[in-house]
Amino acid sequence: MSSVPASAFLALALILFCIGLYGALTKRNTVIVLISIELMLNAVNINLVTFSKYGMAPSITGQIFALFAISVAAAEAAVGLAILISLYRGRKTVNIDEMDTMKN
Amino acid sequence: MTFSGEFLAFMGLALVAIIGGVLLLNLTKVVHMVVSLIFTFVAIAGIYVVLSAEFVAAVQILIYSGAITIIMLFGIMLTKHHDEHEPKTGKWRKILVFLGVVGFAFAVYLGIYDFNIEQVPTTLHENNTMQIGKALYSKYIIPFELTSVLLLVALVGSIILAKNEKKEADDK
Numbered sequence: 001m002s003s004v005p006a007s008a009f010l011a012l013a014l015i016l017f018c019i020g021l022y023g024a025l026t027k028r029n030t031v032i033v034l035i036s037i038e039l040m041l042n043a044v045n046i047n048l049v050t051f052s053k054y055g056m057a058p059s060i061t062g063q064i065f066a067l068f069a070i071s072v073a074a075a076e077a078a079v080g081l082a083i084l085i086s087l088y089r090g091r092k093t094v095n096i097d098e099m100d101t102m103k104n
Numbered sequence: 105m106t107f108s109g110e111f112l113a114f115m116g117l118a119l120v121a122i123i124g125g126v127l128l129l130n131l132t133k134v135v136h137m138v139v140s141l142i143f144t145f146v147a148i149a150g151i152y153v154v155l156s157a158e159f160v161a162a163v164q165i166l167i168y169s170g171a172i173t174i175i176m177l178f179g180i181m182l183t184k185h186h187d188e189h190e191p192k193t194g195k196w197r198k199i200l201v202f203l204g205v206v207g208f209a210f211a212v213y214l215g216i217y218d219f220n221i222e223q224v225p226t227t228l229h230e231n232n233t234m235q236i237g238k239a240l241y242s243k244y245i246i247p248f249e250l251t252s253v254l255l256l257v258a259l260v261g262s263i264i265l266a267k268n269e270k271k272e273a274d275d276k
Contacts (some may be wrong), residue, residue: 033146045160086266
């Protein structure tokens, strides 16, 4: 069978997820925050595809759910970018810590 | 663990993916960050091939390293950002977030490091696309159709969101 253990794939997904999480929480540019969220979604897709091959009952279902997750992520990126552009028209900034209208 | 071709391919692809992610965190220019993310996305497509999911790999290259990256580059282009990404976030906050993320990673790693269930032989690599098509159009037909509604809503919603302001300006 396969020579790479399943935990190696899970560990790779974990590392990518943590990089995405750190980027989403510390970066100031909204575009980079959005793309970090895409990275986190990608890490989750790796887990889904891994379990479709290595799980208790391997089947094609994991890959199909990865495809659904990819399409939802694409829609999310488009809507997020539209919100970013409409915010930029009003505030003239893309820094995420200056978007604090609801604070005061 | 032997040094088979699969193992070498996995190690190389994982290394490229992680280096792309680390470059995303450390580069200073926004465009460079997005370009470094392309490396990660392509490497993840390779990981999918190792996991015998060729169709998902093709979709990954088309959607992520094609469409989403271009969309993000358009977003950078249309908004005038200061080219240098000045690190103005507080140092303490960064340290706290880093500690939190490391703690989270450690907690999850404790759960997965000895994950080892016996492997069952699969037929995922034979006619992968045909299997996906059959399952998608028989068992998962309703989620598939709902996805088309979701994409339509996202399309209309993003056009309205991005257009709204301009129309009001024209009315004035």
